[in-house]
Amino acid sequence: MTNDAPKPHGVLVVDKPAGMTSHDMVQLTRRALRTRAVGHAGTLDPLATGVLVLGVGEGTKLLHHLTHHDKTYLATLRLGTETDSLDADGTVCASAPVPADLTLEQVQTAARAFAGEHLQRAPAVSAIKQGGVALHERVRRGEEVQAPERLVRVLDLQILALRGPDIDLRVTAQKGFYVRALARDLALALGTRGHLTILRRVASGGFTLADATRFELIERARRGDEAAQVELRARLLRLSAALRGQPCVRVDAQGLADVRHGKALLPERFGFAQLPADGTEPVAVLDEGGVLIALGRARADRIEIARGILCDGSTSGEGG
Secondary structure (H helix, E strand, O other), rough: OOOOOOOOOOOEEEEEOOOOOOHHHHHHHHHHHHOEEEEEEOOOOOOOEHHHEEEEEHHHHHHHHHHOOOOEEEEEEEEEEOOOOOEEEOOOOEOOOOOOOOOHHHHHHHHHHEEEEEEEEEOOOOOOOOEEHHHHHHHHHOOOOOOEEEEEEEEEEEEEEEEEOOEEEEEOOOOOHHHHHHHHHHHHHHOOOOOEEEEEEEEEEEEEHHHHHOHHHHHHHHOHHHHHHHHHHHHOOOOHHHHHOOOOOEEOOHHHHHHHHOOOOOOOHHHOOOOOOOOOOOEEEEOOOOOOOEEEOOOOEEEEEEEEEEOOOOOOOOHH
16 A cells, blocks of 8 residues: 555554553554554553554544443453462462362352442552552562552453353453452452453443454554555444444534534534533534534533544545
């Protein structure tokens, strides 16, 4: 594909392989799509695989909103040993016998304590910053760190199987939740230690593995395979499609003009719409043809424009 090809815009859902960081996937996708404008919505650890949502071009403007989506994981917890990173990439730092008579029912009972809202201490090996420095960097320096406790919300937690020292589980949680910390805490509740051996994100908001692009396609595009580059661009979701499920309004011609000038939208410009009362969720503002033109915040009597969108996601560089 030539260097003068139109810049791509949209959202790309990737099935991240194990052994790569989220930043690695961003860098790879930048080279594959021939653009610097790529970012991700929600970090996945190197051990983890699965759904990683990338914003491309104008799609980077959505990343702040997409990061707040609920996320669903399949995971396997190995009982008996805990590592410094709380996953299989770390070094064993503690061990304890696994109760010989442990049953699936006992694990399910212990897991109920982690449903709903509770305080969770983040892993010491994490990207959380203290004094402007990520905790994982402090750990690498040999510093003693105390990770913060945060209020997290688990929407659904299912214990799927108990296989010897391994527990298979499925968890859906809101932003800020660490499955690695759940592995540590559930093991402690069972009277032993534990760490993750498998972690796979199967959904992020409305995006699932069914939406995900194969790593192999991105790698082929990076190497210069023109057919792969065309196919990869075709996999980009338009921004309006990526915001499915978010509150949205369509504006008339005058409303379109108001948006272009950064003016707040009054109700007569978009008619009746069921909008979030507190303004916490972004409102997708569409033109009469269904093209995304802006992100707004709902107020009592208007929608304030937060960000204008220059392109809804076609690779032609135009708004359609």
